Amino acid sequence: MTLQDSRGETLQPSAYRLRCRDPHSAPAYGLGESVPLTGLHRVPEDLIGESLTALLDLTIPENAKVPLFAAEWVTVDGATGGSWDHAPDLSGDFAFSYPLPPAEEKDGQRSYLVSLLEIVLDEVDLLVDGEFVNPSALLTGSGYFPLRVRPLAQPHPLAERTENAKAAIRRQPLFSVSQTEPTIPILARHWSLLAPLLRISKNGEHTEPEGFRLRRTGDWVVPSHGHPSEVYEHLARVCNVACSFCYLFGNPDTLAIARAKKSIARDELDTRIAYYRPQERRALFSAQWELNEFLVDPRLPEVMKTLRETTDRPFFFTTNGNPLTPRIVEQLAEVKPVHFVVSTNTVDEPLRQEVMKERPNRTWTALHCLQELRKHEIPFGVSLVATPDFPLEDLTRTIETVSELDPNFIRVNEPGFTRDHPSPMDFDTDILWGSVIEWAQSMREKTHVPIIAIPSAYEENFFYDDPLAARVIGTIPGSPAAACGLRPGDVIVGVGYLRPTTRSEVVSSLMLVKGLVKLRIRRAGQSLDLTLDTELPPTYPYTGPYIGKYLVPHGVVTAPSISSGDARGIAQQIEDVGSRYSWLVTSSLMLPAARAFIERSVADHADCIDFVVATNDYLGGNIRVMDMCTVGDIHAALVRHQEKTGRTPDLILVPATGFNAHGRDLVGRHWGDLERAWNIPVRLLGHTTQFVF
Ligand code: SF4
Structure with missing residues (x-):
């Protein structure tokens, strides 16, 4: 067989690599390595049998109720057949099981080989002399076949996005891995392509594969960041309230993020913990589930204790606050460093109950957890959503109240909604978002806590002359920046002897300097010098230059920007x-x-x-x-x-x-x-x- 590019030139790929984001960042994820290709030009005589053997090396098919560890098979045309007999996995690991997706569209002219190649090309890039090549057709003894790229607006069909927690085999949606471990959907699509070509029987009885499981969990331990969130994020699969503005309700059915019906199964959690190896930067493949409420799973304290024995990296949680009882806060204080973002939204209890559909006793816990966090010196940010459900007067009261407890920031989210969101949000986005920005700017004058409006690009790009300027949103209480007298709205134009011209250059400069540093700023049209003492001992709630993925050097809060x-x-x-x-x-x-x-x-x-x-x-x-x-x-x-x-x-x-x-x-x-x-x-x-x- 021969591959051709769009000009009809013959391609002779000598290697392939798993598709990744880009060759620069790929090695950090164990991706981007090219693998020599041998025998691409040879079509195996028993193509179906060899394909089945390859699939059975990594997966075990399942019918509606049980895994088919042993079975017989024959091709539908009766040309070839055989059997397999694999020992069940006795490791005690959780069995990751997935459904078969709908078969790809049929085209009578297209052979199994062509369709398989199209599926594989979704997973790998072919290389000639290390350079990516783009095959557009396949030439075989049976003819010339263009290789199709699925229409770009059409996701691959992957069965259900929501898990079926009641089925005999609790299969995970392929959507949980289609972004994060694309090999698994590729195996699934291959099974869907191959299964109609086979008759499978077990003990003489015909049976249809409906799904498959990964044969050995250990095959799927992959390079990782080593951050414990790879494990504890799985505790956030469900929520205990239903906010009218929750973006999760508006997620389309084809989004490559699975929706759970239940908390993570204990054996899956145990398996993920067992394979989490932060020192080696390896972990079980990651899966994407909608991130709901982290703390709703009662196993959280126990899991965090186990994880703390393996890593000293900070735990970051976003929570609606209502599971944060004094007892839970106390337990989490024992596994510091821990950082919270608490979605308080409002301090008006009846309003919160109505908008978030929350039981009254839970609201009480949610609104009192901030005191508990402060008592145990666990740093936290407060998150608010500026939906019309929470009028600006209410948000003002909320900010005044929570500011007394020294959050390290207050995040005000502009209300966003997708086409599929079930609650009507019939407001003019620019009018509402604009009024929120003006209000946030005025609130910054009234509190010592930085107020960040999200998305920050809206404010930076539409409310100021220079969208790249290093405008200070605020300073983290207890930080060197707070002590040096920086104010919201100041624009930093000099750091020591450096004269950075963009926000990103200012942030990089601030990360470099040490000791007593002169900051040149522009404030209300005037030039002013301040002295930043980077050696000042941090006090609560400032803990250092990182809050999760946000960079706040010496406590200076600016919007992220292009570097x-x-x-x-x-x-x-x-x-x-x-x-x-x-x-x-x-x-x-x-x-x-x-x-x-x-x-x-x-x-x-x-x-x-x-x-x-x-x-x-x-x-x-x-x-x-x-x-x-x-x-x-x-x-x-x-x-x-x-x-x-x-x-x-x-x-x-x-x-x-x-x-x-x-x-x-x-x-x-x-x-x-x-x-x-x-x-x-x-x-x-x-x-x-x-x-x-
Ligand atoms: S607390 Fe968060 S996850 Fe839960 S319903 Fe509200 S917005 Fe959604």
Whole structure:
């Protein structure tokens, strides 16, 4: 068999690699390694038998009720057959079991081999001399077969997103792994392709495979960050309230995040703990379930104690607060460092009960947990949602009340909703979001706690002249920054002898300096010098420069921003490809910052870069962030821009923010499908910052 590219040239791949986000970050996840290919040009004589053997090496099929450790098989045309007999796994590990997805669309002309190759190409990139190649057709003895890329707006069909906790075998939705361990959905799709070609019988009785389990759990221990959240996040599969604004209710059915019906099973939790090896940076493959309430699972204290014996890394929890009884807080104080974000929302008990559908005794616990956290010196942030359910006067009262307890920040979330959200949210987003920003700005004058409006890009890009300026949102109480007299609204323009010009450069400079450092700031049009003492001993609630994934050097809180590393990345990509006309994909929210950034930091190439604004068509509603754009959304924006300009670029630059380590988007599509579909170099940008473009 022969592979061809779109120009009809023969391709002779010499290696393959699992598709990942990008070659720079891939090694950190154990990805990106190329594996030599031998025998790709040979089609095995017993293709079906060899495929089945390969599948049975990693999986055991299951019918509706039991795993088929032993069975006989024959192809439907009776041409070949055999049997298998595998010993059951006696390790005591949890059996990870998955359903078979619906079969891919049938096309009478397409052979099993062609369909299998299309499935495999969703998982691997083929390489010639280390360079990615894009096969577009397969030539075999039976004919010429174009290799299709599934329409980019269509996720792969993967059965149900919600687990069926009542079935005889409690199978996990494939959606739990389609972003994080794409090999498992590939095995599932292969089973769905192969099963109709086989007749399987057990003890002489015909049986249909309906799912499969992973044969050996140990095969699925993979490189990891080593952060304990890889285990304890699984405790957050369900919630004990139902907030009217909860974004989880608006998740589409094709989102590559599974929805649970019950808490994690004890044996799954035990298995995940057993394989969690932070020293070796390895853990069981991760799975994505909707993140609900961490503390609702009664096993939490016991699990955190076990995890603390293996790692000293901080535990971070987001909670609605109602499971945080004094006893639980006391137990968590024993496993410090622990950090909380408490979704308080309001201090008005009846209002909270109504909007969050919470039982009254739980509300009491939720509103008193902040005192308990303070008593045990566990740092916490407070989260509020500025939905019309909580009027600004109520949020003002809430901020005044919680500020007395020294949270290290207060997060005000602009209300967001998707097209599928069940509660009507009929407000004008810009009017409401704008009024929230103006209110938040005024509240910053009244409290010593930093008030962060999320998404911060909305405020930074639409309320100030320079979207890249190092504007101070606030300072963490107890930090050196709080002691030095920085105020909300100050713009830092000098750090010691350094003269950084963007927010990201200021943050990097602050991370470098030590001792007594002069900060030059602009305040109300005046220039002013302050002295920052980085050696000042931290006092509660400041604990250091990181709060989860947020960087707050010496307690200075600014919005995340595009970094100078990204500028180097863009210039490099343009020069590598020799591009004369590139498209840079961005969101409407980030367009002002993206323009300013390119003009200021990539000035040499600014003339050859055109901006393409992607919209969140997949999620709909009022979502407008690039991190939540799918491959389909980006593709649609590229098509629109091509129609509008009548031009086609020679390079497409796409922000990396919406793609995980495996390069998968919200629905599990790999970004490389854009390159396969457009046949133009597509490059991912922004490995250094969290929010880009
Ligand atoms: S507490 Fe959080 S997870 Fe639970 S319903 Fe409310 S928003 Fe959703």
